[in-house]
Amino acid sequence: MLRNLAFSGILVLSGLALAAGNLAELRSAGNRLHSANVFSIQGSAYGKLLARLSETTIDRVWHLGVEQIVPHYMSGDPAHHGPVAAPAAPTNAAVVDNGLKPTYVYTPVSKADLTPIEKSKKWIQKRVIAQYTRTNPRALNDSHLATVYRDIEEMLLRSFKLDPTHYGTYDSYHLFLTTRDFGGGTGVSEHAEKIANLVISNIFKENEDPEPWLTAAAAASNLYQMASLPYIQRNEAIPTDILKEYQNKIGYCLARFDEVQAQAEKIGNWDRLSTERQMEIAERAHFAKRTFKQFEVMIARAESKSQSGKTEGEVAERSSEEKD
Amino acid sequence: MELYKLTLVSIINRKTFAIFAILLLALPFVLPLMTPWESKPTLLEPARAQMAWILLWTTAIGWLLFQGATIGDRWSSHGILEYFKTLGVSRRQQLGQMWLSCFTVFGGMILITFLISTFTAMPGDPVEARHWLITNLQYLLLFVLVIAPLLILSISLGTRFNGAAAYAITIGLALYGMFGIGYLEVFLADNRNLFLNLVYLLSPHYHLSDLTSRLVFKLGAVPLAELGRISGYLGGIALITVGLSYQLYREGK
Numbered sequence: 387m388l389r390n391l392a393f394s395g396i397l398v399l400s401g402l403a404l405a406a407g408n409l410a411e412l413r414s415a416g417n418r419l420h421s422a423n424v425f426s427i428q429g430s431a432y433g434k435l436l437a438r439l440s441e442t443t444i445d446r447v448w449h450l451g452v453e454q455i456v457p458h459y460m461s462g463d464p465a466h467h468g469p470v471a472a473p474a475a476p477t478n479a480a481v482v483d484n485g486l487k488p489t490y491v492y493t494p495v496s497k498a499d500l501t502p503i504e505k506s507k508k509w510i511q512k513r514v515i516a517q518y519t520r521t522n523p524r525a526l527n528d529s530h531l532a533t534v535y536r537d538i539e540e541m542l543l544r545s546f547k548l549d550p551t552h553y554g555t556y557d558s559y560h561l562f563l564t565t566r567d568f569g570g571g572t573g574v575s576e577h578a579e580k581i582a583n584l585v586i587s588n589i590f591k592e593n594e595d596p597e598p599w600l601t602a603a604a605a606a607s608n609l610y611q612m613a614s615l616p617y618i619q620r621n622e623a624i625p626t627d628i629l630k631e632y633q634n635k636i637g638y639c640l641a642r643f644d645e646v647q648a649q650a651e652k653i654g655n656w657d658r659l660s661t662e663r664q665m666e667i668a669e670r671a672h673f674a675k676r677t678f679k680q681f682e683v684m685i686a687r688a689e690s691k692s693q694s695g696k697t698e699g700e701v702a703e704r705s706s707e708e709k710d
Numbered sequence: 711m712e713l714y715k716l717t718l719v720s721i722i723n724r725k726t727f728a729i730f731a732i733l734l735l736a737l738p739f740v741l742p743l744m745t746p747w748e749s750k751p752t753l754l755e756p757a758r759a760q761m762a763w764i765l766l767w768t769t770a771i772g773w774l775l776f777q778g779a780t781i782g783d784r785w786s787s788h789g790i791l792e793y794f795k796t797l798g799v800s801r802r803q804q805l806g807q808m809w810l811s812c813f814t815v816f817g818g819m820i821l822i823t824f825l826i827s828t829f830t831a832m833p834g835d836p837v838e839a840r841h842w843l844i845t846n847l848q849y850l851l852l853f854v855l856v857i858a859p860l861l862i863l864s865i866s867l868g869t870r871f872n873g874a875a876a877y878a879i880t881i882g883l884a885l886y887g888m889f890g891i892g893y894l895e896v897f898l899a900d901n902r903n904l905f906l907n908l909v910y911l912l913s914p915h916y917h918l919s920d921l922t923s924r925l926v927f928k929l930g931a932v933p934l935a936e937l938g939r940i941s942g943y944l945g946g947i948a949l950i951t952v953g954l955s956y957q958l959y960r961e962g963k
Binding site for chain 2: 390391393394395396397398400401402403404405406407408409411412419420421422423424425426429430431432434435438594595596597650655656658659
């Protein structure tokens with residue numbers, strides 16, 4: 387008995403000494419020990435997958451909590467909205483939908499045309515709709531709504547951490563941070579800036595996948611909007627150097643997108659994407675480039691304004707000299 | 711080694727190990743294909759290594775610790791351990807033999823993961839490849855330092871309490887050491903509470919053994935001095951666990 391106890395005692399004591407000594411050294415750097423990313427899910431291929439899958443959850447909470455209607459991906463058609471009928475906006479989650487094409491033009495089919503299997507599926511779908519349809523005549527109160535916003539923001543942050551290079555996760559998180567109605571405000575803009583810079587620095591080494599460069603371009607234009615906001619609020623002209631700085635930054639991202647996309651097409655990576663995905667990326671690139679063109683116009687306008695301001699000043703000086 | 715043989719035959723007869731072995735072999739190749747890899751095929755290989763290790767952890771926590779807990783419970787309630795005691799097999803030998811039989815089967819699983827992670831995802835660059843091999847060996851060492859003593863704990867808890875309770879305690883400890891401490895750390899970031907900080911320091915920091923990030927982002931091998939510290943710490947925790955398990959062990963119920 388005593389020998390057993392002594393054996394355990396020696397093990398425990400030597401273990402304690404070993405663990406304590408090494409833990410002290412491990413902690414001496416002053417850093418946190420836990421990475422908060424066990425098994426490295428965040429930022430990995432599985433992170434990308436989970437970030438895309440979480441869109442459906444966020445969409446459900448948004449529709450049930452904020453819009454207070456049955457989510458489109460459940461109802462399948464816009465005719466089955468709850469009491470507060472909203473316009474049928476195509477959401478990302480609708481695209482993720484169970485393989486159905488996101489057609490938003492609802493064409494009622496007469497019951498006789500349906501096969502028994504389709505009829506049965508419709509029956510189940512109706513039960514799902516009933517399960518989520520709001521019957522409470524009162525809407526959510528403000529504090530409850532604020533909690534829903536908070537929940538959505540947390541979910542968006544989680545998806546953002548899982549895949550910081552994804553356009554959807556970054557931009558929707560940014561929107562939430564900067565929109566006052568959703569709980570955003572002045573204090574949050576610094577955080578939004580930090581997030582945007584983080585996105586750009588994360589994407590900077592991307593040489594294989596073109597899509598993240600569009601996310602970087604979106605982050606740069608968000609940074610531009612935040613930088614120009616004070617001038618717009620004061621009703622002043624945005625300084626040319628700010629315009630030029632962001633023209634350079636966004637232009638670089640878009641140029642890199644084109645390069646990497648051409649490369650991906652050459653290697654064959656691009657062809658592996660579905661036509662829908664290719665079109666989605668191309669449309670987004672088109673949109674980004676169209677907004678980017680505005681910089682040229684704005685810079686030209688700002689420069690011509692400052693030129694005319696200068697000549698006006700010179701004329702005024704000269705006329706005052708002439709008077710003398 | 712009669713108890714070893716008896717336990718090993720019992721594990722093999724139950725056949726549940728086969729399900730996990732098949733999953734360990736197949737899923738590292740199937741699951742990466744479910745990720746959005748199409749536009750970035752270089753994601754596939756690190757994802758394979760990552761899944762191989764995640765599955766090994768899952769098998770260890772889900773299957774191995776359960777085996778240990780139920781075997782400890784069954785052998786002690788059926789009087790098998792008392793019988794071996796009368797044959798002169800000491801407590802230390804009994805615990806060691808049961809542990810070894812579980813680890814014989816699990817060793818095969820570790821080998822599957824090690825081979826998949828090392829050789830089906832190895833980078834082409836020779837310098838990176840060397841780092842990759844060393845990282846995998848380091849991961850193997852740290853993983854065994856965490857899981858092996860937890861198995862001893864689950865067996866000895868099984869001999870004292872029932873299987874379900876023994877399993878719940880060990881799985882709880884493993885999950886707390888891997889994930890729970892992270893939450894505690896966030897909570898303690900701006901908290902100077904002495905008691906909670908002490909709890910944090912006394913917790914088993916099993917998460918230090920998780921080198922998955924080093925594989926996924928090709929960070930390279932852990933420097934030797936640092937590896938020495940981490941394995942020294944985990945080794946210390948292992949000794950404490952074994953010491954306590956030895957006291958908890960009971961031949962009969």
